[in-house]
Amino acid sequence: KGQPLRRPTLTWNKSCCLLAMRTKFWLPQYRDRMARNKKRLPHTPRAPPTGHLEGHGHKPSPVGQTPIPPPVPSQGYRVGDRVITMGRSGMWQEVVVVAADRTFPMPEQMSFEEGAALPINYLTAYMMLFEMANVRSGQSVLIHMAAGGVGIAATQLCHTVPDVTVFGTASPSKHEIIAQGGVTHPIDYRTKDYVEEIRKISPQGVNIVLDPLSGSDTQKGFSLLKPLGTLIVFGAANTVTGQKKNLLALAKTWYNQLSLSTLKLMQANKAIGGFHLGHIADEQLIRRTMFTLLELYNQGHIKPRIDSRYHFEEVADAMRRMHERQNIGKVILLPEAKKEEEKPTSSSEPTENVEKTEAAVTEKEEAAAEEVKAEKD
Numbered sequence: 001k002g003q004p005l006r007r008p009t010l011t012w013n014k015s016c017c018l019l020a021m022r023t024k025f026w027l028p029q030y031r032d033r034m035a036r037n038k039k040r041l042p043h044t045p046r047a048p049p050t051g052h053l054e055g056h057g058h059k060p061s062p063v064g065q066t067p068i069p070p071p072v073p074s075q076g077y078r079v080g081d082r083v084i085t086m087g088r089s090g091m092w093q094e095v096v097v098v099a100a101d102r103t104f105p106m107p108e109q110m111s112f113e114e115g116a117a118l119p120i121n122y123l124t125a126y127m128m129l130f131e132m133a134n135v136r137s138g139q140s141v142l143i144h145m146a147a148g149g150v151g152i153a154a155t156q157l158c159h160t161v162p163d164v165t166v167f168g169t170a171s172p173s174k175h176e177i178i179a180q181g182g183v184t185h186p187i188d189y190r191t192k193d194y195v196e197e198i199r200k201i202s203p204q205g206v207n208i209v210l211d212p213l214s215g216s217d218t219q220k221g222f223s224l225l226k227p228l229g230t231l232i233v234f235g236a237a238n239t240v241t242g243q244k245k246n247l248l249a250l251a252k253t254w255y256n257q258l259s260l261s262t263l264k265l266m267q268a269n270k271a272i273g274g275f276h277l278g279h280i281a282d283e284q285l286i287r288r289t290m291f292t293l294l295e296l297y298n299q300g301h302i303k304p305r306i307d308s309r310y311h312f313e314e315v316a317d318a319m320r321r322m323h324e325r326q327n328i329g330k331v332i333l334l335p336e337a338k339k340e341e342e343k344p345t346s347s348s349e350p351t352e353n354v355e356k357t358e359a360a361v362t363e364k365e366e367a368a369a370e371e372v373k374a375e376k377d
């Protein structure tokens with residue numbers, strides 16, 4: 001807060017064609033909350049920005065070697081074009097320099113905010129549903145954190161397949177919105193046992209479980225799978241409670257992990273997978289999937305939901321909103337400084353503020369209960 005933004009540094013990439021891009025919006029991610037606990041400063045996250053192209057260049061050839069011919073204009077881009085980009089780090093900057101093959105042209109009707117919110121959430125949801133779990137017509141899917149970025153993306157993508165039933169867990173104040181977004185059965189996981197609630201509607205369980213929680217929820221998810229069903233673990237949200245790293249929650253999640261032998265798995269007739277977008281090295285797969293997603297956007301099948309916008313100097317407020325679980329959809333950051341006369345840009349509704357109180361109270365109660373338990377132990 002109050003620090004000047006870092007200037008871009010040119011780091012030469014394997015690809016010889018580089019583009020400079022003036023950013024319009026950045027995406028803070030759930031995982032940035034966790035990364036904040038362990039990354040040394042200065043560190044700028046990887047989350048994808050959108051913006052206008054400012055220029056292009058190419059990787060200089062090493063001394064004594066034949067110069068590489070300038071590859072401009074690259075991929076049909078022109079200065080001023082609107083693009084989405086993805087990088088492994090250093091993305092929260094006013095100007096970023098990226099390899100051309102890591103950029104994607106934005107559809108005309110797509111806003112910069114939507115462009116920033118699309119890649120991580122939709123790539124994650126798409127690859128899990130279609131590359132790993134192979135969702136098909138007539139199937140049912142359990143989506144946890146259904147009001148979050150990945151949850152909303154997964155719900156929309158499920159509905160690109162006919163007759164898919166979506167069970168979505170979320171705080172009750174978010175149910176109306178997620179139901180409008182396509183969740184067939186919103187479930188209040190805070191006050192009810194979601195396993196029981198699902199079994200009341202579908203006694204046999206579900207075909208696919210997308211699990212960003214880990215720990216005991218992975219065990220519950222596995223128990224909910226129908227024969228030949230698939231569970232995909234892609235996060236460990238249960239390890240993060242409140243604003244600080246919680247070692248007790250970490251230990252509890254680790255202790256409650258699903259653990260079973262391959263022989264048991266064979267007898268269960270179920271599949272377990274793990275997914276981490278950051279560990280996918282196949283650039284072509286990412287590129288192909290991004291173009292599929294942009295096509296789905298053009299056809300009106302998917303649309304990222306923007307929760308709120310914050311200027312960079314308000315980054316602490318933006319992260320707080322995510323910490324306190326108030327967001328429905330994505331929180332977005334604007335690189336430029338806030339103008340004096342500007343009013344608060346967060347679109348939080350009174351209901352979300354109620355939710356903030358509920359969430360804060362629940363977290364405090366949970367933390368207090370855990371402390372008491374730890375002391376007893």
Ligand SMILES: NC(=O)c1ccc[n+]([C@@H]2O[C@H](COP(=O)([O-])OP(=O)(O)OC[C@H]3O[C@@H](n4cnc5c(N)ncnc54)[C@H](OP(=O)(O)O)[C@@H]3O)[C@@H](O)[C@H]2O)c1
Nearest residue numbers: 030124145148149150170171212234235237275276277325
């Ligand atoms: N493996 C990958 O490649 C990959 C990629 C992207 C994201 N992820 C993971 O996917 C998960 C969702 O990310 P996201 O960006 O969609 O999140 P998000 O948009 O920030 O959504 C967070 C929402 O999830 C709900 N929630 C439920 N349990 C929670 C918990 N234990 N802690 C915090 N929030 C909880 C809260 O809503 P309620 O009020 O409804 O509880 C909260 O508002 C994260 O675990 C993230 O690490 C993994």
